Amino acid sequence: MIDTYVPNGSSFAGDIDHVILVITAITGFWFFLAEAVLFYLIIKYGEQEGVRAKYVAGEDPKEKRWVAWPHYITLLFDIYIIFAAISVWQDVKQTMPQADETVRVIAQQWAWTFVHPGADGKLDTPDDIRVVDELHVVKGKTYHFELQSRDVLHSFSIPIFRLKQDIIPGRTVRGWFKPTLTGGYDIQCTEICGIGHGIMPARIIVETPEDHAAWVLALTPTQAAITPSEQPTQLGGMP
Amino acid sequence: MSSTATDTAHGDGHGHDAHAPSGWDDPHGHGGHGAHDAHGHAEPHWLIKYFWSTDHKIIGMQYLFTGMFMALIGGFAVYVFRMQLAFPGMSVPFYGRVTATDYNALVTTHGSVMIFWVAMPVLIAALGNYLIPLMIGCDDMVFPRLNRLSYQLFLISAIVLIYSFFVDGGAFGGAWTAYPPLSAKAEYNLTPTGAPLWLFAVALEFAAFLLGGINFVTTVMNSRAKGMKMFDVPIVVWMIIIASILFMASVGPLIAGAVMLMFDQTIGTGFFDPNKGGDPVLWQHLFWFFGHPEVYVVLLPAMGIVAEVITTFSRKKLFAYKSVLYTAVGTGGLSFFVWAHHQFIAGIDPRMANIFSVTTLLISIPVAEMVFVYIATLFGGSIRLTTPMLWALAFIAEFLLGGVTGIFLGASGADIYFHDTYFVIAHFHYTFFPIAFIASFAALTYWFPKMFGRYMNDTWGKVHFWISIISFNCIFIPLFLLGARGDHRRIYDYTHFPDLMKSGMQDLRILATLSLVVLLVTQVIFLVNFFYSMVKGKKAEQNPWKANTLEWQCPSPPPHGNFPDGLPTVHRGPYEFSHPDRQEDYWPQNAS
Ligand code: HEM
Ligand SMILES: [Cu+2]
Numbered sequence A: 001m002i003d004t005y006v007p008n009g010s011s012f013a014g015d016i017d018h019v020i021l022v023i024t025a026i027t028g029f030w031f032f033l034a035e036a037v038l039f040y041l042i043i044k045y046g047e048q049e050g051v052r053a054k055y056v057a058g059e060d061p062k063e064k065r066w067v068a069w070p071h072y073i074t075l076l077f078d079i080y081i082i083f084a085a086i087s088v089w090q091d092v093k094q095t096m097p098q099a100d101e102t103v104r105v106i107a108q109q110w111a112w113t114f115v116h117p118g119a120d121g122k123l124d125t126p127d128d129i130r131v132v133d134e135l136h137v138v139k140g141k142t143y144h145f146e147l148q149s150r151d152v153l154h155s156f157s158i159p160i161f162r163l164k165q166d167i168i169p170g171r172t173v174r175g176w177f178k179p180t181l182t183g184g185y186d187i188q189c190t191e192i193c194g195i196g197h198g199i200m201p202a203r204i205i206v207e208t209p210e211d212h213a214a215w216v217l218a219l220t221p222t223q224a225a226i227t228p229s230e231q232p233t234q235l236g237g238m239p
Numbered sequence B: 001m002s003s004t005a006t007d008t009a010h011g012d013g014h015g016h017d018a019h020a021p022s023g024w025d026d027p028h029g030h031g032g033h034g035a036h037d038a039h040g041h042a043e044p045h046w047l048i049k050y051f052w053s054t055d056h057k058i059i060g061m062q063y064l065f066t067g068m069f070m071a072l073i074g075g076f077a078v079y080v081f082r083m084q085l086a087f088p089g090m091s092v093p094f095y096g097r098v099t100a101t102d103y104n105a106l107v108t109t110h111g112s113v114m115i116f117w118v119a120m121p122v123l124i125a126a127l128g129n130y131l132i133p134l135m136i137g138c139d140d141m142v143f144p145r146l147n148r149l150s151y152q153l154f155l156i157s158a159i160v161l162i163y164s165f166f167v168d169g170g171a172f173g174g175a176w177t178a179y180p181p182l183s184a185k186a187e188y189n190l191t192p193t194g195a196p197l198w199l200f201a202v203a204l205e206f207a208a209f210l211l212g213g214i215n216f217v218t219t220v221m222n223s224r225a226k227g228m229k230m231f232d233v234p235i236v237v238w239m240i241i242i243a244s245i246l247f248m249a250s251v252g253p254l255i256a257g258a259v260m261l262m263f264d265q266t267i268g269t270g271f272f273d274p275n276k277g278g279d280p281v282l283w284q285h286l287f288w289f290f291g292h293p294e295v296y297v298v299l300l301p302a303m304g305i306v307a308e309v310i311t312t313f314s315r316k317k318l319f320a321y322k323s324v325l326y327t328a329v330g331t332g333g334l335s336f337f338v339w340a341h342h343q344f345i346a347g348i349d350p351r352m353a354n355i356f357s358v359t360t361l362l363i364s365i366p367v368a369e370m371v372f373v374y375i376a377t378l379f380g381g382s383i384r385l386t387t388p389m390l391w392a393l394a395f396i397a398e399f400l401l402g403g404v405t406g407i408f409l410g411a412s413g414a415d416i417y418f419h420d421t422y423f424v425i426a427h428f429h430y431t432f433f434p435i436a437f438i439a440s441f442a443a444l445t446y447w448f449p450k451m452f453g454r455y456m457n458d459t460w461g462k463v464h465f466w467i468s469i470i471s472f473n474c475i476f477i478p479l480f481l482l483g484a485r486g487d488h489r490r491i492y493d494y495t496h497f498p499d500l501m502k503s504g505m506q507d508l509r510i511l512a513t514l515s516l517v518v519l520l521v522t523q524v525i526f527l528v529n530f531f532y533s534m535v536k537g538k539k540a541e542q543n544p545w546k547a548n549t550l551e552w553q554c555p556s557p558p559p560h561g562n563f564p565d566g567l568p569t570v571h572r573g574p575y576e577f578s579h580p581d582r583q584e585d586y587w588p589q590n591a592s
């Protein structure tokens, strides 16, 4: 359902979409049923000359079962949704599968710095590749990420991965993803972080192993930080 | 007013004697009615009558009109920032170009104003003040001067908030949730004065509602008419009381948090500053520990209004009165245990999300119960689709969608995707708009004849209803779709996000904005109808809807002291419509 519009680009995106689909089906059913009953009653019991309303207290269990039964069923559905939601949650947020590589994401007002491990596959070595506003990853590899903030709260969100995690200054927040689709997609900051929050876009570039190797090679011998031509801290559209 | 009759009624001793001496420094205070005689019945100066009054009805009106005025401010803010979203960079008519700074300040103001300065004052303070003494059959609140102070604090808080737009750096722009460190440090939010003023205004506002809440609870406990037992109290009164208790019980931690945040802002403490050993997430817990019960603080009174209106216009007894009451209490209690569903991905221990997911989905049960009960009440009724009834039915129909979409967000796994998207915005507007506006319109159109002794125009009322409802849906259905397609919140310009500019997405934004403009303009119909009818409307009798509750058993509008023929005595519950033993299809609570 979601993937009609937002491609499904990570190993867990499909599971999240599935939970959303299940909830849509269940709540959709209830929603339309309740609306149908509501409209039916409004039309059926419209005021009529000489017809008096019934006197029903609704305290008798015989009457009460009309609301009691829908309840039990709601409870059952709730339990089903809880299990579905929690099982995905545990996969995405509570387990950390073995990583092939780790990237560091540093957020600040109002730009992203992505630290890639470089050719040696390890962070904090001289060949790390630091890029502003562009994250390069390989399709099919499992990544751990380390989120850090230099100032306020930010949130690291990649819609095609169905991934979102707030970034808290003073901590390193960890998580994981495994891309399954090549191409370039939006990275968003989803926590308000000041006047530049609306213009803090970045891109994630998911590449094949070959393309990625070429990209790493091109950047390896250079200096620690790469500054792209467009300075992201400049607020576009501001007077 | 016949003071003899009133005095006799007082003799019944429903707790009124306790505050009898208060009349002496109180030009038109109610005190004991004995005090009135000492004043003679000279009309006080109009300024004193309308601005220094302790009469609960006048204070209710003060809250109502202030709330309506603030709604215009909140409405103007949303107009400006929605225009920017639909037509980025345009010069917005009546405003001009919207900068990123303006955008954030307007979003923040819109959210804070609609919740704290519109929904709270109108639903709780205005209706609570106006209705409680009338509906429980007494002559005024127990603490009339505390009541006056409550409104005055509220008024000051509103003025402080508006003033913050004109200080150096402008109004606060860190969202109504005010998460630190952004809200705590001027170097981050760039509003050195606006941020503390915003916080101060909110804190003052809370103080005002604390005073109001104490008053409501005490009054209902002590001043109910003779014979009015617990289960004879109309649902709307119960709901306001439960809401007041919820508010008073949840606001403490937030006030403590607000004081800490203010110290962080102004004297450099570090409660929420990780560099000084503080923790930014602490604020989120304090905020949402209040913030989630707060949504039920406004929901319950709205539910109460709907109960009054649908019973009256379907001529039916409320289905399972006691169950409604117990579920309201249950919802209120549960609402203290769900707050972290706003923080699933905020960096809390992920195992905590499991617990809060369970509690959040469980709360859908009592909420659904209330909706089911209202639908069941319609069964076998004799339904008259007056304007207030249309609003009340629309409340049920629209709130349902708000309720079911909450399930998506309470399900932790799904919320990873939906959190901080427009899906959340659409969800809570499908709850808040029905609460703050649909239910308020139901209330205002229903009690208007009582408040002003005249009818509003029903045809214009219906025109206003239909255009408002249709345009409301045309705003927020697109926002659900945009949220599902990844639009994140509080973004000033989507053109920077290629994936969010795909086919049709900008069209949906434009549709939402244009519908908003229609919605806002339509409110002129209401305002004209309201103010015109106040002076020129058709005269209304005492009990125009043939309802049972006590406010309809006194003149329209009620005089000072409310019940000129003596305080009523109650013989039965509030919803005895179409009783088989009665000729008429209604049975006032005080009729013998
Ligand atoms: C069945 C009932 C409800 C459920 C299960 C529910 C669930 C939720 C959840 C889980 C969120 C957090 C979403 C997120 O930020 O990712 C949320 C947000 C919100 N809900 Fe509800 N909700 C319900 C009813 C209500 C009601 C009755 C109101 C209003 C009176 C309301 C107002 C809000 C507001 C204002 C927010 C957004 C706050 C913000 O981030 O600015 N909800 N709801
Ligand atoms: Cu941001």
Ligand SMILES: [Cu+2]
Pocket: B291, B292, B295, B338, B339, B341, B342
């Ligand atoms: Cu909540």
